[in-house]
Amino acid sequence: MTDYAIDTHQLTRRFGQRETVKRIDLKVPKREIYGFLGPNGAGKTTTIRMLLGLIRASSGDIRILGKDLNKNRMEILKDVGSLVESPSYYAHLSGYKNLKIVTLMHGIPESRINEVLQWVRLEQAAHRPVKGYSLGMKQRLGIAMALITKPKLLILDEPTNGLDPSGIQEIRELITRLPRDFDITVLLSSHLLSEIEQVATYVGIINHGELIFQGPLQELTERSRPYVWMEIDRPMEAAAALNDNGWDAEPDAATGQLRTSVTGRKESAEMIRYLVGRRHDVYRVTEKKKTLEEIFLELTGQEQSL
Ligand SMILES: Nc1ncnc2c1ncn2[C@@H]1O[C@H](COP(=O)(O)OP(=O)(O)O)[C@@H](O)[C@H]1O
Ligand SMILES: [Mg+2]
Structure with a gap:
């Protein structure tokens, strides 16, 4: 049996009569950067919200890091970092203080704050209020907040949405280094093929709630x-x-x-x-x-x- 970080079986979500996610078997192999690609409205965020236990599945199973999400939710989510839509932080506090709150909540040593700040290249801005950060800096802080707990799996929903080209480039570089520097698996969604193509090693394509392709990026490019x-x-x-x-x-x-x-x-x-x-x-x-x-x-x- 292959070792998957995320393994869903016939995962389905309905809103009223409408099926938004249709029986998808998501297989995210460990230590890959899995690009979850699909146009706007395809069902990416809905899928990710189910993976994080933020909404219930209508039917189907979710296994994360080898365990059933339904039965081990708290235990699993301790090992999962995420950034879904815009990160949640206290705008009037500095980046450092925001991270401090996370360390206090999770009992993480304070020394880890400078480590992650350095890692997302926010040392210079660490003590400025977050409300003065650019969108790209806010996203990087969001990634730092997700990483500070040393997750085994990181889930990022459209982390480059709305960023300017240099902001996109910075996030892209960070993500590419993740599996090597932290030995983790990354699921990253985007509606932009160019984004996924440049960072992902593995790809799933969702369209109208259906997973229409899943495999190594190479397999997709070989079709060309x-x-x-x-x-x-x-x-x-x-x-x-x-x-x-x-x-x-x-x-x-x-x-x-x-x-x-x-x-x-x-x-x-x-x-x-x-x-x-x-x-x-x-x-x-x-x-x-x-x-x-x-x-x-x-x-x-x-x-x-x-
Ligand atoms: N809470 C909800 N209630 C009703 N419809 C929803 C809800 N959340 C998402 N949808 C619908 O599900 C579809 C997929 O949305 P979403 O998962 O956000 O797509 P994506 O993230 O790929 O852009 C959309 O048509 C959206 O309107
Ligand atoms: Mg979305």
């Missing part, structure tokens, strides 16, 4: 094998003729032109010669690589904000 796009007259007729002769070819969805997996020079030359022989004019031949956006569109079958 190169193909050849050809601009040609009578593309449908050309595709049919190529198929009849055992070539892989189909009209390209976006342009109506020809698309083929034939990418070798020799084979391409043969294919073009064949098409010209059938009196097709070949105007242009281009090698292309599917972007992750295109792969996502294929998976979801629709245009999304990713």
Whole structure:
């Protein structure tokens, strides 16, 4: 049995008649950075709230760090740090004092405060009131508050939402270092593919409450094998003729032109010669690589904000 930090079985949440999360089997292997990706409204926050015991599941099971969440909630949540939507802190107090409160609540030595402040690079601002922090600094304080208890699992819901590019970059660097520096598992949600692509090692894609892909990031990027796009007259007729002769070819969805997996020079030359022989004019031949956006569109079958 694989060792999962999060392991759900047929996890479902309904609001009234509407199913917001639909029988998902989330498998988050330990020490990975799991990117939980999906457009706005897909069900990411609802799922995360169930994982943290903030709302109940309508049906299904949740195991976190090897234990049933229903039966061991308090024990499990001691080992889980989280940042869901905006962090909760006392705005009139300094970052240091906010962290001090967390250490007092959890019986953590005060020396740990400077450790985490340094780690999220807030030493300079430590004694200023949080209300004067930038959004990025507030998010980093939120991460510090989540990390100070030395969790084994860290759950971050859209931690870069609303940040400017440099703020995004800082959070991204912090997250990337987490498994190495703290030996923990991270679940990170985002509606931006570019975000996930740059930090995650493992990916789950949720769309309309359904988990439509789950696997190593590599598996997703492998789907972006190169193909050849050809601009040609009578593309449908050309595709049919190529198929009849055992070539892989189909009209390209976006342009109506020809698309083929034939990418070798020799084979391409043969294919073009064949098409010209059938009196097709070949105007242009281009090698292309599917972007992750295109792969996502294929998976979801629709245009999304990713
Ligand atoms: N408390 C609630 N009551 C009713 N509907 C809700 C509630 N929370 C979330 N939803 C609905 O569930 C869907 C998914 O929301 P959410 O989990 O926040 O998506 P995401 O985080 O992926 O953007 C949305 O259509 C949202 O309106
Ligand atoms: Mg959300």
